[in-house]
Amino acid sequence: MISPDAGLPVDFPENLAGWLSQLEGRHPKGQAGIELGLERVRQVSEALGQQPFCPIITVAGTNGKGSTVAYLESILSMAGHKVGCYTSPHLLAYNERVRIGGRAVADAGLCAAFARVESARRQAGNVLLTYFEFGTLAAWEVFAQAGCEVLVLEVGLGGRLDAVNLYDPDLALVTTVDLDHQDWLGPDRESIGFEKAGIFRAGRPALCGDSQPPARLLDHAGRLGVPLQLIGRDFGFQKDAENRFEWRYWGKRADGSIQRRSLAYPGLRGAVQLKNAALAIAALDVLAPRLPVTMQAIRQGLIHVELPGRFQVLPGRPALVLDVGHNPQAVQVLAENLGTMGFFEQTYAVLGMLADKDVAGSIAALRGRVAHWFLTDLEGPRGLKAEALAEQVGRADPGIALSCHRSPAEALAAAQEVAGENDRILAFGSFYTVAGALQALGRA
Known part of the structure; x- marks a missing residue:
């Protein structure tokens, strides 16, 4: 296990820009390098001594991941939980990928985490990590050091072999399944759906925001005994017929069905955002015994959410x-x-x-x-x-x-x-x- 107080070797970069430059140049394919698989990242994680320390929500999907993550982050933060959020890619600064309480982590925190991962990587036999794998391990280090109470982790590519899938989620979300990254995930929705279902864990709950999920996703959930909820069947939303500025969520919890009425439209624009918001609320209902949120937190979290670049x-x-x-x-x-x-x-x-x-x-x-x-x-x-x-x-x-x-x-x-x-x-x-x-x- 690598001590957070260990002295830094002289060849370590001095700042975040130096670290990112080193990571981009180290892998044969640079920052764009994609090399799916969990063995490399697992070796370094074990050298770091990483262990679960709080509930984890993992979010995969072709589209809608960023919005769903943003709703979860905003609502949980409004409810007073210390939320660690890992997303990719970033728009303007790498720090956007690693947030605590909705705020990007400072350079110093990232550099300290990068140093720990690099030390562990060398200890594990100079395992060659991709840019994304290295950053995923570092994000976990940041969250663990900060004592986060819940983590929301966005899958980078696919699900089954993505570095984020190293960490076992307490709740897995698949937003949508459609064609993208076929060179890596397969030629059709069935293949892609199976890859995204790879974030499911035996006996642990999962949600799907695709109203017509691929059969292979459903079959995989069935084989694992996953209590899977589907939008439109187990939870969903309705626009208010009398007030065009409001909508209603409906779903179910362990103690029965639930309805949340008179919700203002989310801060993110576009009709699809009601589906993303409903998926986030359904996730919070599943985790309510461990991560309670008030109706006020839901209302405020939906309204005040921000996510640049999404319409x-x-x-x-x-x-x-x-x-x-x-x-x-x-x-x-x-x-x-x-x-x-x-x-x-x-x-x-x-x-x-x-x-x-x-x-x-x-x-x-x-x-x-x-x-x-x-x-x-x-x-x-x-x-x-x-x-x-x-x-x-x-x-x-x-x-x-x-x-x-x-x-x-x-x-x-x-x-x-x-x-x-x-x-x-x-x-x-x-x-x-x-x-x-x-x-x-x-x-x-």
Whole structure:
């Protein structure tokens, strides 16, 4: 076991930027390196002496993970619980990935945790960890040192072989199952559903926010004896027929059915957010004996939740919408949300995507709605060049106006030059696209 007070070797980085640079350069594939499996991360975890110390909620899913995690974090914090939250990727700063009580952990805390993980990694025989694996172990160290009372952990990729799955959840959530990361998770919803069901644990409760989950997910839960609740069957939501500003949650607990009425709409925009909020409330009902929350905490947590880049509408004219959606299901939801915004004369789209994404499938829902595509390069080994993106957009929407740019900032500036005050600019397709737009707008 590595002591938190152990002296640091002289070759350790002096600051967070140094640590992140070292981690990006160490793995053969850099920061984008993906190497699924739990054996490496388990070896280092054992060298660290990591042990469970509080309830764990693990959240997997194709879309909706970030929003569901944000609701859980906000409500639990409002209820007075000390919440440790681990998410990925980040928009602007690595610290966003590791939060306690809704606040990003400071550089010093992360550096101390990185040092402990590096010492343990060497002790375990110089195990080669990916960027994400290293960060996951470090996040646990931060939470353990802080004495968190509950952890909300977001799966990075898939579920079964993701580093987060090293830690046994007391409650597992799968938000949605759709096509994404097929190179790693399989070619269809059945394969992907099985991978996400890998976070289930025998005899422990689980929830699924997909109303039509794949059979393999259901079969896996059955084999493990998992008490699985499904949205629409065991819990759900209804809009208030008399008050369009309110909605109702319904579900069940060990002591019977439950209804939560007259709920204000969540702070996050979009119709899909009622489903994400309902999933979070259902999770809290399951864990109520261990993590009680008041109705007031639920109300306040839903209203005051914040999550940049999820259908984020910035004030001003022309309207500017930021969304990290990067797969067909997510962009379909984005298109539906855009349809509720009211009338705009033109919509201009700033788009940057990673090379392993389904570009044609993702933009299909926006065909005919965009007057001009401003396409941008994205940096990094997985980034797609604007010219390659243009070929796919041109095939998916023949004859549409488009232009290529070297960065999200340049693409956004070009869109701003042509957009009038009654128009709308949409920047989407990747966390990198949204981050670049936020930086260009001085919101970094």
